Amino acid sequence: MADKDLRAPLAYENPRFLNSADGRILRILAEYQEPLARFRREHIQDTVVFFGSARFHSRSDADEALQVLEKPYSAVAAPPEEQEKLRMARAGVEMARYYEDARSLAHMLTEWASKIPGKRHRFVVTTGGGPGIMEAANRGAKEAGGKTVGLNIKLPFEQMPNPYITPELNFEFHYFFMRKLWFAYLAKALIVFPGGFGTFDELFEILTLAQTQKLAKQMTVLMYGSDYWKKVINFQALVDAAVISPEDLNLYQMVDSPEQGFEVLKENLSRDHLGGRPKELTPEIAKTRR
Numbered sequence: 001m002a003d004k005d006l007r008a009p010l011a012y013e014n015p016r017f018l019n020s021a022d023g024r025i026l027r028i029l030a031e032y033q034e035p036l037a038r039f040r041r042e043h044i045q046d047t048v049v050f051f052g053s054a055r056f057h058s059r060s061d062a063d064e065a066l067q068v069l070e071k072p073y074s075a076v077a078a079p080p081e082e083q084e085k086l087r088m089a090r091a092g093v094e095m096a097r098y099y100e101d102a103r104s105l106a107h108m109l110t111e112w113a114s115k116i117p118g119k120r121h122r123f124v125v126t127t128g129g130g131p132g133i134m135e136a137a138n139r140g141a142k143e144a145g146g147k148t149v150g151l152n153i154k155l156p157f158e159q160m161p162n163p164y165i166t167p168e169l170n171f172e173f174h175y176f177f178m179r180k181l182w183f184a185y186l187a188k189a190l191i192v193f194p195g196g197f198g199t200f201d202e203l204f205e206i207l208t209l210a211q212t213q214k215l216a217k218q219m220t221v222l223m224y225g226s227d228y229w230k231k232v233i234n235f236q237a238l239v240d241a242a243v244i245s246p247e248d249l250n251l252y253q254m255v256d257s258p259e260q261g262f263e264v265l266k267e268n269l270s271r272d273h274l275g276g277r278p279k280e281l282t283p284e285i286a287k288t289r290r
Contacts, residue, residue: 031178035171039186042168045120046273047149047186048109048265050102051202052133052193052224053095054159058103062096065089098193098225099136104258105191105224106140106148109265114146116274121147123188123269128152128179129170130159133193138164151179180205188273189220189265194228210251211244218272222261226254 017023057065066089069082078086106125113123125141127134129150141148142164150165152172161170173179184206192203203223209215223229238244255261270276 028175028178031173031175035182038168043120044124045122046188047126048123048189049126049183049187050106050133050137050191051195051199052102053195053199054130054132054134056095056099056132057092058099059096062092066093098133101258102133102136102193103140105261106137107144108258108262110141110144110146112266124149129161129165131162135162135164138162151182153179184209188269191222191224191261193224207251211248220265220268221252222264223252223254224261226256229254
């Protein structure tokens with residue numbers, strides 16, 4: 001009888017092959033098919049994606065961090081090497097409002113979406129799965145009793161998933177482009193809070209897909225915090241330079257409060273994806289969701 005140890009491993013159980021250059025196509029397909037299977041199993045029909053800085057903290061955490069830094073210098077001036085830390089901490093307190101606003105908006109959206117009749121979950125709050133605005137949105141959705149998605153990315157420096165993601169919908173990707181596919185594929189709306197290079201990348205990717213009509217659906221794009229966005233991006237200058245059309249300015253809307261953002265989302269999502277269904281569902285209709 002042949003020694004079982006002499007058998008070659010099955011190709012799909014061969015780590016050396018799967019992790020090689022030749023196995024790349026299988027790894028890419030896995031990052032498409034495995035999330036698709038999980039979304040189907042969890043009855044997720046579509047999503048609303050929140051983007052924004054990973055560096056923002058909750059109001060209480062930002063206040064506490066500033067107090068710790070300021071305490072030694074209550075009676076004396078801080079040395080130059082500490083002044084930049086203090087400046088950053090004060091900026092953190094100022095920007096913490098965006099964390100709280102993302103949390104509130106995600107809560108409102110999830111609470112409303114939970115009353116939409118049907119067997120599948122609609123407009124599920126989705127983020128990049130990390131800290132900052134991502135944590136805030138996942139947190140608000142969880143606090144409203146809804147499912148919430150985290151699409152994390154494996155990086156040389158660890159970005160751990162935040163604790164508010166629904167465990168069955170906690171994903172980690174190797175390929176940035178597959179992660180971006182899942183941001184766009186199920187999304188019916190995008191809310192972009194203040195952020196840095198990564199947030200800009202995600203915003204302009206979606207705007208480019210919308211501009212070039214590569215999205216086979218209506219996509220609402222909200223840019224949250226008009227003071228910030230008008231300061232860091234001059235879209236009118238792009239129109240004046242004739243590098244975009246005036247009509248391209250209609251690809252997004254700016255909002256400045258959770259209440260304003262929610263009203264725009266509710267109106268647009270109802271019109272574009274619920275067949276003009278009333279913004280507020282009667283209790284009788286809402287019972288069919290259960």
